[in-house]
Amino acid sequence: MFAPEVGMDEAYDYGTRVRVVRSLRNDGTYPGLDRGDLLVRRGSVGVVIGRGTFLQDQVIYSVRFLDVDRVVGCRDRELIPADAPWVPSRFASRDRVRPRVPLGIRGAVVVPAGTPGEVMRVLTDRPSGVTYHVNFHGRILEVPETALAAPQAPEEEETG
Numbered sequence: 364m365f366a367p368e369v370g371m372d373e374a375y376d377y378g379t380r381v382r383v384v385r386s387l388r389n390d391g392t393y394p395g396l397d398r399g400d401l402l403v404r405r406g407s408v409g410v411v412i413g414r415g416t417f418l419q420d421q422v423i424y425s426v427r428f429l430d431v432d433r434v435v436g437c438r439d440r441e442l443i444p445a446d447a448p449w450v451p452s453r454f455a456s457r458d459r460v461r462p463r464v465p466l467g468i469r470g471a472v473v474v475p476a477g478t479p480g481e482v483m484r485v486l487t488d489r490p491s492g493v494t495y496h497v498n499f500h501g502r503i504l505e506v507p508e509t510a511l512a513a514p515q516a517p518e519e520e521e522t523g
Contacts, residue, residue: 450493461480473502
């Protein structure tokens with residue numbers, strides 16, 4: 364599977380608790396799931412159970428995520444220590460969302476409330492709180508978390 368590491372610095376030892384900083388999806392190498400399926404949500408905490416290398420210059424950590432009972436290979440840049448400062452968010456990249464209110468630019472509504480969209484990026488460094496770059500049919504807007512909701516389930520839709 365992975366070649367043993369040779370002379371590379373490793374940030375995490377066996378047994379270290381780590382947090383994944385972005386949602387991880389199947390790149391086609393995880394058995395039993397389709398390419399693109401969500402493996403681990405952004406913010407999940409796991410334990411390093413192994414290390415190896417990829418292309419002789421990248422350390423890959425095998426991390427067991429107990430909340431989903433899954434072992435996933437993670438690159439160093441995808442992990443932080445579990446006790447490091449963390450800003451949680453309600454949504455992750457590629458999540459489907461809808462605005463709770465109409466969204467406008469300079470007073471003109473450009474996305475009506477309830478329009479389906481897809482999260483492209485999570486922004487946790489904004490002074491006003493978590494915001495998202497959301498794609499609404501080709502138009503990408505930065506939307507605060509408070510203005511977004513998950514898509515309506517069929518049983519939640521109003522009947523008329």
